[in-house]
Amino acid sequence: MKKEFYDALIQLTEEKNVLTDEPLKNHVTFRVGGAADYFVSPESAEEVQKIILLCKEAGIPYYILGNGSNLLVSDQGYRGVIIQIYKSMSEISVKGEFVTAQAGALLSAIAAKAAGESLAGFEFASGIPGTIGGAAVMNAGAYGGEMKDVLEQVTVLTKEGELLTIPREELDMGYRTSKVAKNQYIVLEAVIHLAHGEKEKIREKMNELKEKRTTKQPLEYPSAGSTFKRPEGYFVGKLIEEAGLRGFQVGGAQVSEKHCGFVINKDNATAAEVRELIRQVSERVKANSGVTLEPEVKMLGEF
Ligand SMILES: Cc1cc2nc3c(=O)[nH]c(=O)nc-3n(C[C@H](O)[C@H](O)[C@H](O)COP(=O)(O)OP(=O)(O)OC[C@H]3O[C@@H](n4cnc5c(N)ncnc54)[C@H](O)[C@@H]3O)c2cc1C
Structure with missing residues (x-):
């Protein structure tokens, strides 16, 4: 650990926001993965900006983490x-049909806020963690x-x-990708455009979708x-x-018996086991049906 780098980081955000040798399994929904040299939780866009500039200057790589619900971190x-x-960048505000949220706000919190303001159109996202x-x-x-369907604009670094505000028509969003992903921009804030609706109906829809998830998905196990x-x-x-x-298993990693599209951490899996399971599933599906499966889950670190 470089002392000078740590000292420089704590000049940019409060000391409590900078952890060293932090186990990443505590910050991802898969509950696997080794430690990060530095783990920083900035409290503002300015802090994020200063931290990435410091990393660049010091030649130290950085990676942006949200709630870690789509991430497999190496052992x-x-x-x-x-x-x-x-959490420390998760403010949400509403003006008319527009909801402005800092990038760290959870979709469930935004959906709850929108429902409270009788705004419809975000129900679909309420259960995505x-x-x-x-x-x-x-x-x-x-x-x-x-x-x-709902993003009006996104502010990125x-x-x-450099700070940029990208309007919806320039976001270039496709299936599980976007211009933001392609350019490796950092999202700081998003504005969502919803429509006025009936509070009761919005809540009913959210409950109905929640029920579907609970019955169909293996939410009782860690996964991504x-x-x-x-x-x-x-x-x-x-x-x-x-x-x-x-139900196919490699070590503690398993193809969920409840929903085959989910790989779950059944029993203290390592990232290597999850990775190997993903590899074997792709190989066997290809052999059986000729279809190539590509991971949706992002991988971080060495595999
Ligand atoms: C039980 C379960 C159910 C799920 N259901 C769905 C579903 O129905 N639909 C769906 O699409 N997904 C689903 N997911 C996957 C996941 O919740 C989504 O992909 C979600 O959008 C990931 O957000 P996150 O904050 O957890 O991102 P992370 O997992 O932390 O990061 C994912 C990627 O986004 C990048 N990233 C995160 N925050 C930022 C930022 N501010 N700026 C730039 N890059 C950033 C990271 O670098 C990484 O590459 C599910 C996951 C679980 C565990």
Whole structure:
């Protein structure tokens, strides 16, 4: 650990926001992964900007983390700075039909706020366990809705540390990707455009979708949601099941018996076991059906 670098970091944000040798498994929903050299939780856009500029200057890599709900971190962890944009940057405000949220706000919190203001159109996102920053990058979606349907504009930091506001027509969002992802921008804030609706109906819809998730998804185990992207014209779960892989296990990692599209951490899995399971599932699905499965889950660190 470089003392000068740590000292420089604590000049940019409060000392309590800078951790060293921090186990990443405590910050990702898969509950696997080694430690990060530095783990910083900035409290403002300015702090994020200063921290990335410091990293660049010092030649130390950084990685942005939201709620870690789409991430597999290697057992060796991360040699660099994890910049967590989550609870300490999670303010939400509403003006008319527009909801402005800092990137660390959880989709569930935004959905609850929108429902409270009788704003409809965000129900689809209420059960996705990510931040709006992560969701904007990934163009997260569920039950027929996607972030691209509701995002009005996104404020980002470029790799050079420049602030940009990108309007919806320039966001270039596709299936689980966006211009933000392609350019490795850091999302700081998003504005969502919703429509006035009936509070009761909005809440009913959210409850209905929650019920669907609870019955269909293995929420009782740690995971990162759907492990693979949906290949056009197919259902991942069905392809995996047809390859005879329901319940297939590598060490503590398992293809969920409840929903084959989810790899779960059944019993203290290592990241290497999860990675190997993903590899074997892809290989066997390809052999069985000819369809190539690509991971939706992002990988961080060495595998
Ligand atoms: C039980 C379960 C159910 C799920 N269901 C769904 C679903 O229905 N639909 C769906 O789309 N996803 C689903 N997911 C996956 C996940 O919740 C989404 O992909 C979510 O958008 C990830 O957000 P996050 O904040 O957790 O991002 P993270 O996992 O922390 O990061 C994901 C990626 O986004 C980047 N990132 C995060 N924040 C920022 C930021 N502020 N600026 C720039 N880059 C950033 C990271 O660098 C990383 O590359 C599910 C996951 C779980 C565990």
